[in-house]
Each structure stands twice: as structure tokens, then as C-alpha cells.
Amino acid sequence: MPVVAVIGDGQLARMMQTEAIELGQSIRLLAGAPDSSAAQVAADVVLGDYTDLDDLRTAVAGASVMTFDHEHVPTEHLHQLISEGVNVQPGPDALVNAQDKLVMREKLRSIGAPVPPFAAIGSVADARAFSDSVDGAVCLKARRGGYDGHGVWFPEPAELESLVQELLDAGTPLMAEKKVALVRELSAMVARRPSGQVQPWPVVESVQTDGICTEAVAPAPDLSPELGQQARDLAVTIAQELGVTGVLAVELFEYRDENGEPAIAVNELAMRPHNTGHWTQNGCVTSQFEQHLRAVLDWPLGSVEQTAPVTVMANVLGGQTDPEKPMAERMLDVHARFPQAKIHMYGKTYRAGRKIGHVNMSGEDLGRVRREANLAADYLVNARWADGYTA
Amino acid sequence: MPVVAVIGDGQLARMMQTEAIELGQSIRLLAGAPDSSAAQVAADVVLGDYTDLDDLRTAVAGASVMTFDHEHVPTEHLHQLISEGVNVQPGPDALVNAQDKLVMREKLRSIGAPVPPFAAIGSVADARAFSDSVDGAVCLKARRGGYDGHGVWFPEPAELESLVQELLDAGTPLMAEKKVALVRELSAMVARRPSGQVQPWPVVESVQTDGICTEAVAPAPDLSPELGQQARDLAVTIAQELGVTGVLAVELFEYRDENGEPAIAVNELAMRPHNTGHWTQNGCVTSQFEQHLRAVLDWPLGSVEQTAPVTVMANVLGGQTDPEKPMAERMLDVHARFPQAKIHMYGKTYRAGRKIGHVNMSGEDLGRVRREANLAADYLVNARWADGYTA
Incomplete structure (x- = not known):
């Protein structure tokens, strides 16, 4: 083996x-x-x-x-x-696009993939010029090393120049992109083998709180078939054009274009299994983790058929304080209330804002599955039921 | 944790x-x-x-x-x-019933569970008397240590006495039971917590070849709801009466009673996850392995809802010779033909008759799922398609 x-x-x-x-x-x-x-x-x-x-x-x-x-x-x-x-696998020429946000955007623009207007920011003057070109709607990003909202800033126009100066003085390579008036975030994931086979998963809606993914809903509710197909095609194209192998996550903005029609643009890329793909562990014939192993080994990819009409993933993010009740007992309480909850814990110590686990829940009724998955994840954080339930 | x-x-x-x-x-x-x-x-x-x-x-x-x-x-x-x-967990007083086939049958009889007629065999005279009482339809079993057809004999009347003498001389404690004219074998599995919660899975059909389980079909095809309920109730009763904790597998004979009606009797018990429960890994919200951990920890048990109408498990049993093609390449060929196949390998070396893995396949069409699961498992053994398929 x-x-x-x-x-x-x-x-x-x-x-x-x-x-x-x-x-x-x-x-x-x-x-x-x-x-x-x-x-x-x-x-x-x-x-x-x-x-x-x-x-x-x-x-x-x-x-x-x-x-x-x-x-x-x-x-x-x-x-x-x-x-x-x-x-x-993936090789460095692909991977650099997941390491450097400016390189990635330049590459995506060169292959015709939709990205918000962006610019390299090497000076305060660059920032001022870019801000003028986008009416002050600036999202500033560290080119490298950001995650979970770290390395991303949404400065007010008045503070833009001082922030840029401060970051450049600290040696942070920067870029800026136009802040998108987004409707929501989507994620289009795909696996690709070195020999070429590509397999996209259904597109999911990704819910972010303070820059951290807190929930993924599969499939993305009320996504038009056309836009869904467009998102999957885009992920396939990016995987092929960038030579990605293994799992690729394409984080997308959904927004309204100048005609008021739904449209998508790329936000970020990740070349590995991704938080927005955890739902596949319990909602799909082949999980992103199995598919990644198969893809990097150049083995034939597995079916991505859903095993339930709806699967929701809710993250367990450490809260400000760790309640006294041990985590194992919280899990037990969740299992008692929701026998269908699939709890995945990472063996990590509790820390505010840290991803320490997630809950997958599947079913037919979107509203119910979503509510219950979030109740379960919230209980694992806070050791109390947000809806007042008592056992 | x-x-x-x-x-x-x-x-x-x-x-x-x-x-x-x-x-x-x-x-x-x-x-x-x-x-x-x-x-x-x-x-x-x-x-x-x-x-x-x-x-x-x-x-x-x-x-x-x-x-x-x-x-x-x-x-x-x-x-x-x-x-x-x-x-x-399970404790020794429960476990002894899975260790000693005579103790188990005596216990089952005492709680009114259906078992074929049986007797302790301490001498050739015992064997002769038992054989006479069942018209020669004798199944001889070693009380301890048997598995996968080892420790079970179906002697012709003429050879019964010499076989019994030989086994007793070798120090093998024996029992005999009436050979059942079975229609097929079923398996009723259940998990039970020390504090009492019990959760049975759907009853499956278990296909045996030379005493080794080769296939499990979930749910058991054409099982009447009444007999299915009877089998689940029986497994629950046995778990409760014997004080089993964790997963219990009740292997059952389905046969025709004196009125020609379908009936069940217990064949064997196992107090751990069981081959006939492997299908739950991909066909059920909670697998037998997760359920076993939860049960022995006295955590609330998970949902046993099926995630597909039909799931078939086919064992990968080492054949007489190990084909030249490496196992990884065989897996790759199976994945290429059946993207929905879930292959589970045990990291064991190939040996004739040894269980080295299994394939789970789910779908809607029983005949097709069964055929494909068995083709896949057979390919992993023989490195050729039994139906002549060529890629």
C-alpha cells in the first residue's frame, strides 16, 4: 500500500x-x-x-x-x-496561488476567472490611487499568511493611509481589492488528479462570522442551476489552468451585477481539504478527505453523490470562556438530544475563536437541519441550549 | 476526553x-x-x-x-x-455467553429464546443419544474458540462416534445441536449501554460460504415485517437478559416451522462489532464501530436510520493464490469502474481464506447493488472481472 x-x-x-x-x-x-x-x-x-x-x-x-x-x-x-x-501534490507552481493572494489574482485574471478589481499595494500612493478607483470600497489583504480573518482589513477611507503605512513599515506585503457588496458566500470544491480527472462537489453556501467560517449548507439553498453550474465550471477551470492536484476549494462571493443579476467572483483559493467541505464526511458518498488522498495518489475519484437532501456543517469555535462541564459531557448531551448529530472533534484544547470541532447534520428539512446543527455546535461551545431546551 | x-x-x-x-x-x-x-x-x-x-x-x-x-x-x-x-464492557458474566457455546445455549433456553435442540457432549454415548433424538441431523461444535467455520462439524452418522472420540481425546470440550434445515441466515444487531438504552439496527441477511460470512445485505430482502420485528425484539431481549453492553450480534437461522411458516432460532452470539454490521459504515447514520464506543462509554446511542435504500457488504477473502497485480492497483481498478464503491482494507497480508477487507455499496436496486458489490470484492481477490468486463 x-x-x-x-x-x-x-x-x-x-x-x-x-x-x-x-x-x-x-x-x-x-x-x-x-x-x-x-x-x-x-x-x-x-x-x-x-x-x-x-x-x-x-x-x-x-x-x-x-x-x-x-x-x-x-x-x-x-x-x-x-x-x-x-x-x-499539489506542486509548488499551483500552490503559490494559494500562498500569495496577489499572484493568485493575477493568475486568475490571466485565465479570465472573475475576480474583484485589485492592485498591488507597495506604497501609500498605491493605496490612495486604488481607493479612488473603487470609491473607497477597499479591502486590504496581507499577500501571505492570512487565515480565518487574520490578515484582512476593511479600513475607513480616513484610516487607510495610516494603516497601509503601518503595515508596510512592519514588512507586510500588501494588496487591495474592491470590497464586494456581497449577497452571500459560496464555496465550489473540486478534486483533480495529476493525470487529469476532475470531480466537482455540489456548491455550498458558506456562512462567515468575523471572517471565520461558522456554517456550510449543502447544497447552497436557492442557488439557480445556472449559477451553480457556472461555479462548478469555474472551479474545474481553475483546477485545470493552475494545475491543482488534490482538493481545491474556491471560495466565492455571490453578488448582484450591474443589471441586478446574481453573479460570482473568486474570493480565495485553498489547495487542500477545506472547512466548507467537512459536510462531505456525512453527506456525500466520498468525503473530501478520502478524495484528497485518492487524488494526490492519482487514483480514480469517488462518487460525490449526496446521501441526504440537505447536510449542514456547523463549526465548534471556542468561546470566550470554557464552561466547567467537560467537553465529553457536552457531547453526551448533544447525542442525547440529537441522535442523528455527527460530532467531529479535533483533539484540540479549548481557546477563544479556535476551531476545535464541527457538527454535521443531515435531513430533508433545510430549516430544521440548519437550526439543529447550529444548536448542537453552540451547545458544545457554551454548555447550554440557545433555545432554552431542558432535557 | x-x-x-x-x-x-x-x-x-x-x-x-x-x-x-x-x-x-x-x-x-x-x-x-x-x-x-x-x-x-x-x-x-x-x-x-x-x-x-x-x-x-x-x-x-x-x-x-x-x-x-x-x-x-x-x-x-x-x-x-x-x-x-x-x-x-461487556462484563465477564455477559461475555461468557459469547465464549462458551454451551453456556450460551443454556442461558438462551432459560430466557425462552429460540435455539435448536442441543446437548452437552462429554462422551460417545452422549453423542449417540443426541443423534438418535434428532434423527442423525447433528451439528457438532467445539464449545470454545471456534470462528469462521473452524470448530464446527457436520458429521455423517457413520463417522459421528469416531469424530467425537477423536475430539474428546484431543481435549476439545464439545456440544451438539440439531442441524437446522435453514432457509437462510439473518443477523440482528443491537447496541446497549450499561445504563440500559438499547438500539437495534435493521435486520440483515448474512450469506455464508464454507462457514465464513461473505456477504451481508441490508435490509434483509423479503423479510416479513413481523419476523423482522421478532428478530429485533429477540436481540434486544438477549442484550438485556444477558447484560450485554456495547454491540451484540445475534446470528440467526431462518427456517420453516412445522406449519411451514418462517421462524427464527439463534445460531451464535458475538459481543463486539461484527462482520454482518460492516455495512453500517456507509449505509447507516451511525456505524457499529461508533455505536460500540458510545455504548461502552455509556454515551447516548446514535440514530440507526439507513442512508440508502439498500447497502450490501461483500467480504474480500484471500484466494488460493495472490495475483501479481498489487492490491493498490486492484483498488484503483475497482474505483475506476465503480466510483460509488466504498473499499475498506485492513492492512493485512494476503492469505487464503483470510478476511483482508470488505466493500460496501449502496443504492436503490437490490440486484444491481448486490452484483456490483460482489464483483468489486471478487476483483480485489482475483484481479480479474468475473463478468468479463474490460476497462
Whole structure:
């Protein structure tokens, strides 16, 4: 059986291990710590630093393929490993588009993919000019390293210049894009094999709170078939044109165009399993984690048929304080109220705003499934029922 | 998070690890070898011997509960561990009914559960008397240690006495039961918590070949609602009366009674996840492996709603010779032909008659799902399509 070496030790690697086990494999991890989310549950763990070339070499020795839990491995190391014969999926030329937000937008524009107006910001003057061109509707982004709302700013016009100066002084490479008057966010996910097969999942609605995904609804409610097809086609095109392998998440803005018609533009790309794809674990014949392993191994992709009319994923995000009731007891309370709830926990310690788990719930009635999934996730955070329910 | 200590290192423990990961746990294993099916995929492994009390103590130290991948832990060790405060689920008084086929039948008869006529066989005279009472329709069984057709004999009348003498001389404790003129085999599975909650799954048809389960069809085709309810009720009653905790599999004979009406009798019991429950991994909201963990932890049980009208499990049993094509390539071929096939491999080496994996397939058309699941499993064994298909 092939060994997939996964660089990173977070929940995405952890959930890859789940699927690897059933495929008769077991992933090799490059983990930063033995008690990290993924290292807790895997037998084959190399402890090391993903920015250290030798540690990367140790982790991939004898593996069939190297893939990622995150996008932060230095590009030059990937090129070096490839020159040494390592099979890196996705490769650095694709991955750079998930690492650098400006490179990504330039690439997307070059292939005709819809993106909001954007510009490189190397100076206060650049920022002023861009702001003028978009009537002050500026979204400022760090080119690299952002996640979950970190590295994204929506400055008022009066504070734009000082913010840009401050960030540039701190050495943060910047870009800006036009703030979109969005209707909602969507996510179009796809898996692609090195040999070319591409398989898109149904498009989901992604609900963000303070820049963090809190909920995904599959399929996206009230999405017109045309726009859904357009989103899937776009994800397929991006995967092909950028040479992505494994799972690609295309985070999309849905907005109204100048004619008031629904339209989409790309917000961000991720080249790995993604929070908006967790619903596939319980709502789809093939989960994103299994599909990622199959895709990077260049195995035929699995069916993405839904196993229920509606599946909702609600994130469990650590709250400001960790209630006294132990997490295991909260899970027990959720299981008692909702026997159909699928709770996925990451083995992570509780911390405000940290993703420590998620709940998937499936059914036929969108409103009910959504309400119950969110009640369950909220209970795991707060240890009390938001609707006043008592057992 | 609680730690579940699992005694044994086979595929059942391996598939418990899959579910433990998603519940935010990771099982502690007592494994015989580091490369065993389950030890390959778990971080927390104690190497040792399940017949050694000290090894058992090491494995359960600090765990919330001790449970099993098999029934072979000596009863006296379990009593000793309980006296030391270990939470053993299922407990030895229940488990003995899955360890000793005579004890089990006596217990079942005492609670009014249907079993074929049976007798203890301590001598050739016992065998002769029992044979006379059932018109020679004798099934001879070793009281302990049998599995997959081992320890079961269907002697011709002429060879009965010599076989019994031979087995008794070899020190094999024996029993006999009347050979049932069965229509087919069924399996009624249930999970039960120490605090009492019981949840039965839909009854499945179990297809045996040479005493080994080769296929399970869920739900059992053409099973009358009355007989299905009777089978589920029987499994619930047995779990309650025997004090079983965790998953219980009640293997059943379906036969025609003296009036020609369909009836059931108990064949065997297993107190752990069971081959005939593997279909739940892909055909049910809660798999038997997740349910077993929840049940032994005394957590509320999950929904057993089916996620597809029909799910078929076909075992991958090593054939006489292992074809040249590597197993990974066989999987790839199956995935290419059947994108909906869910292949589960156990990380075991190929050996004739050994269970090395299984395939689950779901759909609406029973005949088609069954055919395709069996084609897939057969291909994984033989590396050729039984129906002549060429890619």
C-alpha cells in the first residue's frame, strides 16, 4: 500500500488519517508536536519543522506522495524536493496561488476567472490611487499568511493611509481589492488528479462570522442551476489552468451585477481539504478527505453523490470562556438530544475563536437541519441550549 | 476526553480507531504486534499478550473503559480487573455467553429464546443419544474458540462416534445441536449501554460460504415485517437478559416451522462489532464501530436510520493464490469502474481464506447493488472481472 506523507498536524491531517485507515493505508505525518491534533491519532509520525528541508526529507522518505495540511511550506523547499525525485501534490507552481493572494489574482485574471478589481499595494500612493478607483470600497489583504480573518482589513477611507503605512513599515506585503457588496458566500470544491480527472462537489453556501467560517449548507439553498453550474465550471477551470492536484476549494462571493443579476467572483483559493467541505464526511458518498488522498495518489475519484437532501456543517469555535462541564459531557448531551448529530472533534484544547470541532447534520428539512446543527455546535461551545431546551 | 482501551489488534479494533478519531478520542490498544491491523493506525499502542494479567493492567491504566476486539480474554482476568476497579464492557458474566457455546445455549433456553435442540457432549454415548433424538441431523461444535467455520462439524452418522472420540481425546470440550434445515441466515444487531438504552439496527441477511460470512445485505430482502420485528425484539431481549453492553450480534437461522411458516432460532452470539454490521459504515447514520464506543462509554446511542435504500457488504477473502497485480492497483481498478464503491482494507497480508477487507455499496436496486458489490470484492481477490468486463 502506498504511504501518503502529510505535511502538517492539524485537523485536516487528522481527518485524512480517518479515511486513510479505511483505504488500508496510514498516513505519515510531519508534525510539530506529538500531542497535535493529527499526531495524537497516527502511528507513523515524524516530529519536525515544515520550514526545515531536512525534516521534510525525513518525512517523505519512502512515501509515494507528499501533500499538505496547510499552505505554508516554503516554495523553494518544494522545488528542491522535486529535483530530488519527490512526488509533491499539489506542486509548488499551483500552490503559490494559494500562498500569495496577489499572484493568485493575477493568475486568475490571466485565465479570465472573475475576480474583484485589485492592485498591488507597495506604497501609500498605491493605496490612495486604488481607493479612488473603487470609491473607497477597499479591502486590504496581507499577500501571505492570512487565515480565518487574520490578515484582512476593511479600513475607513480616513484610516487607510495610516494603516497601509503601518503595515508596510512592519514588512507586510500588501494588496487591495474592491470590497464586494456581497449577497452571500459560496464555496465550489473540486478534486483533480495529476493525470487529469476532475470531480466537482455540489456548491455550498458558506456562512462567515468575523471572517471565520461558522456554517456550510449543502447544497447552497436557492442557488439557480445556472449559477451553480457556472461555479462548478469555474472551479474545474481553475483546477485545470493552475494545475491543482488534490482538493481545491474556491471560495466565492455571490453578488448582484450591474443589471441586478446574481453573479460570482473568486474570493480565495485553498489547495487542500477545506472547512466548507467537512459536510462531505456525512453527506456525500466520498468525503473530501478520502478524495484528497485518492487524488494526490492519482487514483480514480469517488462518487460525490449526496446521501441526504440537505447536510449542514456547523463549526465548534471556542468561546470566550470554557464552561466547567467537560467537553465529553457536552457531547453526551448533544447525542442525547440529537441522535442523528455527527460530532467531529479535533483533539484540540479549548481557546477563544479556535476551531476545535464541527457538527454535521443531515435531513430533508433545510430549516430544521440548519437550526439543529447550529444548536448542537453552540451547545458544545457554551454548555447550554440557545433555545432554552431542558432535557 | 475518555480513553477506550481495546483488547485486540484486528480489523475491528482498527475500524473502532477510525470512529474514535472523529469523536475526538484515540483508542488505546493492547496489540500482539506493532504491524497488526489496528496497531498500524493507532498512536497509543501497548504491546502485550491478552492472556497476561499484567499486560491487561498496563493497557487499561488510566482508561475510562476496557472493551474487546475478540472474545478470548480469560474470564478470571476480567473478574480480577473488575475487583481492581476497571470498567470492563461487556462484563465477564455477559461475555461468557459469547465464549462458551454451551453456556450460551443454556442461558438462551432459560430466557425462552429460540435455539435448536442441543446437548452437552462429554462422551460417545452422549453423542449417540443426541443423534438418535434428532434423527442423525447433528451439528457438532467445539464449545470454545471456534470462528469462521473452524470448530464446527457436520458429521455423517457413520463417522459421528469416531469424530467425537477423536475430539474428546484431543481435549476439545464439545456440544451438539440439531442441524437446522435453514432457509437462510439473518443477523440482528443491537447496541446497549450499561445504563440500559438499547438500539437495534435493521435486520440483515448474512450469506455464508464454507462457514465464513461473505456477504451481508441490508435490509434483509423479503423479510416479513413481523419476523423482522421478532428478530429485533429477540436481540434486544438477549442484550438485556444477558447484560450485554456495547454491540451484540445475534446470528440467526431462518427456517420453516412445522406449519411451514418462517421462524427464527439463534445460531451464535458475538459481543463486539461484527462482520454482518460492516455495512453500517456507509449505509447507516451511525456505524457499529461508533455505536460500540458510545455504548461502552455509556454515551447516548446514535440514530440507526439507513442512508440508502439498500447497502450490501461483500467480504474480500484471500484466494488460493495472490495475483501479481498489487492490491493498490486492484483498488484503483475497482474505483475506476465503480466510483460509488466504498473499499475498506485492513492492512493485512494476503492469505487464503483470510478476511483482508470488505466493500460496501449502496443504492436503490437490490440486484444491481448486490452484483456490483460482489464483483468489486471478487476483483480485489482475483484481479480479474468475473463478468468479463474490460476497462
